[in-house]
Amino acid sequence: MIDALPELVNANASLVRRGRWASFTMLLGIGETNWLVAIDQGRITDCHPEDLRVSTCDFAILGTEDAWQKFWQAMPPPMHHDLHALIRAGKIRLEGDIDLLLGNMLYVKILLEQLRGRI
Amino acid sequence: MAQIEPITGRYLRLEIHGRPHRLYFEEAGQGIPLLCLHTAGSDGRQYRALLNDAKITANFRVIAFDMPWHGKSSPPEGFQDEEYQLTTDRYVEMILAVSDALDLDRPVPIGCSIGGRVVLELAKRHPDRFRCVIGLQSSAFVQRYFPLDGLHKPNVHGGEFCAAYCWGLVGPGAPVAHRWETLWHYMQGGPGVFKGDLHFYSLDGDVSEGLREIDTAACPVFMLTGEYDHSCTPQASRDTAAMIEGAELTIMDGLGHFPMSEDPERFRDYLLPVLDKVRAL
Numbered sequence: 001m002i003d004a005l006p007e008l009v010n011a012n013a014s015l016v017r018r019g020r021w022a023s024f025t026m027l028l029g030i031g032e033t034n035w036l037v038a039i040d041q042g043r044i045t046d047c048h049p050e051d052l053r054v055s056t057c058d059f060a061i062l063g064t065e066d067a068w069q070k071f072w073q074a075m076p077p078p079m080h081h082d083l084h085a086l087i088r089a090g091k092i093r094l095e096g097d098i099d100l101l102l103g104n105m106l107y108v109k110i111l112l113e114q115l116r117g118r119i
Numbered sequence: 120m121a122q123i124e125p126i127t128g129r130y131l132r133l134e135i136h137g138r139p140h141r142l143y144f145e146e147a148g149q150g151i152p153l154l155c156l157h158t159a160g161s162d163g164r165q166y167r168a169l170l171n172d173a174k175i176t177a178n179f180r181v182i183a184f185d186m187p188w189h190g191k192s193s194p195p196e197g198f199q200d201e202e203y204q205l206t207t208d209r210y211v212e213m214i215l216a217v218s219d220a221l222d223l224d225r226p227v228p229i230g231c232s233i234g235g236r237v238v239l240e241l242a243k244r245h246p247d248r249f250r251c252v253i254g255l256q257s258s259a260f261v262q263r264y265f266p267l268d269g270l271h272k273p274n275v276h277g278g279e280f281c282a283a284y285c286w287g288l289v290g291p292g293a294p295v296a297h298r299w300e301t302l303w304h305y306m307q308g309g310p311g312v313f314k315g316d317l318h319f320y321s322l323d324g325d326v327s328e329g330l331r332e333i334d335t336a337a338c339p340v341f342m343l344t345g346e347y348d349h350s351c352t353p354q355a356s357r358d359t360a361a362m363i364e365g366a367e368l369t370i371m372d373g374l375g376h377f378p379m380s381e382d383p384e385r386f387r388d389y390l391l392p393v394l395d396k397v398r399a400l
Contacts, residue, residue: 075291078347082287085349088264102269103276105283 001119002028002035006044008114015114016042019107024058024100026108031065042107059096061108067091074117083109126170128191133220135187135195135213142217143191144184148176151250151397152226154218155183156234158256158377159205159320160281160313161304162190165231168383174391178398182226184217188312190304203315207324210237211244218248227397231255232351232376233320239340239363243329246338250400253393254342256376258355259327259362261320271311278306281313288376290347294384301380327362335365339400341393342366343386345374369393 009015019042028035036057038046054060063071063086070080079089083105086092094101101108128145145163147170155166163183170181185192188203214237218226227250230238235257242252270284271277282302289298305313333340340363344356353370360368371378371389378386 079349079352081291081347082349084265084284084287088349099269099272099274102280102283103274106279106286109283109286 001030001033002047002115004118005037005111005115006047008118009111010043012114015107015110018042018110019104022104022107024097024104025056027052027054027057027060027062027096029060029062030068031063054095057096059094059098059101061092061094061101061112063092069119071112072115072117072119076116083112124171125173125176126167130191131184131217131220133216135216136209138195140187140195141193142184142187144182144217144221145170146180146182147171148179148181150178150180152218152221152223153179153181153394154214154223154226154228155181155379156214156228156230156237157183157186157189158232158234159316160189160285160308161301161377161380162186162192162307164190164304165301165377165380167380168387169379169390172387175394179227179394182221182223186213188309188315194309203312205233205316205319205323207237207240207319207326210319210324211240214241215245215248225250227251227253229253229255230257231379233316233324235342235351236260236320236324236326239330239333239359240324240326242335242338242340243326243333246334249338251339251341251397253397254340255378256344256348256351256356257342257359258351259330259359260325261350261355263317263321267314267317267321270314270317277310277313278308281305281308285376288348288350289381290345290373290375292373293375293381297381297383301377304380327359330359330362331364333363333366335363339396340366341396342368343371343378343389343393344368345371345376345378347373347375350376367393367396 026037131142162185166183235254238252360366
């Protein structure tokens with residue numbers, strides 16, 4: 001579902017530069033499916049579905065399938081256009097090392113939006 | 120080609136809360152004073168498009184000041200020993216002090232977010248001092264829905280995180296340059312200042328109790344809210360407007376939490392009809 005993410009991110013020089021201090025493993029929960037997204041200095045080095053526990057990753061962003069489907073629309077509807085909007089709507093929750101995520105939030109938000117209009 | 124904008128920036132020395140302050144403000148135009156109040160954690164540059172808009176400045180003296188601790192306004196002497204926290208009373212007092220210092224005759228405060236909130240309090244407490252008020256992203260109260268600590272802690276870069284939080288408060292269709300200009304203002308905020316403003320927004324400044332006391336015959340209330348704001352949502356503005364008899368609310372398509380800064384062209388289409396009504400008062 002999000003297989004295209006590494007190519008989209010790694011080809012985006014501005015985003016890679018923004019993430020030059022970002023090295024972590026992120027668990028992306030899309031409904032019932034968990035995806036491991038490994039990042040090294042702003043580049044995605046691994047991205048595949050795997051039945052992982054949150055504790056094996058640095059942090060997790062867990063959302064309903066409906067939430068992500070709307071988030072990735074080319075022009076998402078209100079309350080589905082941003083991680084914090086989805087948190088407020090109760091459709092996404094964060095777990096793990098939240099400070100690590102906060103410190104990289106701008107990079108992560110832009111990274112996730114790379115899939116907009118492509119799913 | 121080089122161009123000098125028709126904006127004048129000056130510093131104002133005045134007392135606020137009994138303490139000397141040095142405040143920066145910009146102005147352009149002549150006519151009805153339009154006193155612009157920026158959002159939490161930002162500064163008066165958010166109103167750059169209004170200040171440069173000849174159609175507006177032909178009839179309005181547009182004034183945008185940076186609140187103390189924000190933009191080019193300094194915190195008061197001794198700030199290093201205190202924690203900045205904005206409260207309703209202090210916010211109201213500050214606006215009155217600036218209005219008095221500039222000798223403004225019944226100005227029209229136009230405020231966004233925290234500014235959109237406080238204009239309701241101005242209309243309630245001081246209807247004789249203002250021709251009307253304009254609230255952008257205006258609501259009686261917003262319960263906080265994320266921990267404020269992330270905005271100011273040593274292991275998270277405050278400027279980067281403030282911008283990251285505001286990233287999604289901008290509508291997804293906003294022009295790229297204006298989106299990043301809006302975020303840049305947040306990246307430049309002083310440590311803990313955004314958090315200190317949100318003390319008013321999400322803790323101290325619940326103005327819902329007094330909304331029904333607002334007399335819109337004495338001080339009309341205009342409200343404009345962007346549909347993509349997940350902080351002050353359109354529904355929050357509708358609920359607020361429903362408690363103010365005579366308040367006029369318009370929901371703005373495509374816009375987020377910073378309409379005048381994130382997409383000035385789109386915002387203008389909504390603002391100009393309101394300013395026409397202000398002139399007709």
